Amino acid sequence: MYSPEQPHNKPESEPEGKEGLQLTIQILKEVAKQFHALDDEADILLANKDAAGCIEKLKERAQLFIDLPDRLVSSLESVDQATREQILYDVSSFTTLAQETLKKGGKFRLEAFLTFKGDKTGGKNDLEQLIDSLESK
Numbered sequence: 001m002y003s004p005e006q007p008h009n010k011p012e013s014e015p016e017g018k019e020g021l022q023l024t025i026q027i028l029k030e031v032a033k034q035f036h037a038l039d040d041e042a043d044i045l046l047a048n049k050d051a052a053g054c055i056e057k058l059k060e061r062a063q064l065f066i067d068l069p070d071r072l073v074s075s076l077e078s079v080d081q082a083t084r085e086q087i088l089y090d091v092s093s094f095t096t097l098a099q100e101t102l103k104k105g106g107k108f109r110l111e112a113f114l115t116f117k118g119d120k121t122g123g124k125n126d127l128e129q130l131i132d133s134l135e136s137k
Contacts, residue, residue, distance in 0.1 A: 020078035021134065024087060027071055028131050031064050035127065038064075042111075051107070058110035065091075065098035083137060090130050 042057035068091055076084050101113045124132065 020075050021083060021137065023075035024072060024079060025131060025134050027068075027075060028127060028134070031068060031071075032125075032127050032131065034064055035061055035125075055105075055107055055110060058107065058113070059102060062098040062101050062110060062113055065094040066102075069095055083134070087130070087134070090126075094127065 038057045038061040042054045042061070045051075045053035045057060069088075072087070072091065076087065079087070097113065101109050
């Protein structure tokens with residue numbers, strides 16, 4: 001029984017870093033959702049023979065990954081070092097690839113960014129694989 005003289009034990013909260021990890025996963029999931037939405041918009045534009053509009057949507061999709069490190073700064077502060085390093089390594093790879101893709105341009109490069117053969121048929125892209133690995137921690 002609780003009395004004013006005894007310290008009140010709060011219910012245990014998430015282990016240290018778990019809250020930051022959950023926020024990081026949430027941000028990554030939002031980016032994945034935006035990625036797919038832009039991909040769908042690009043497909044519609046392409047089907048309507050609007051190649052320029054399609055390329056713009058694909059550029060926006062790549063820009064998501066250029067902006068991602070800044071979006072993750074505060075959520076990563078409390079994530080354990082090994083996990084933070086894994087996330088930063090993967091995100092840095094995505095960012096570098098996005099920058100190179102935008103620099104070199106071209107619909108094929110933009111469309112292939114972060115995708116592999118199975119992606120259009122239900123396979124997971126690199127970002128979704130990262131999310132899965134973080135959710136299993």
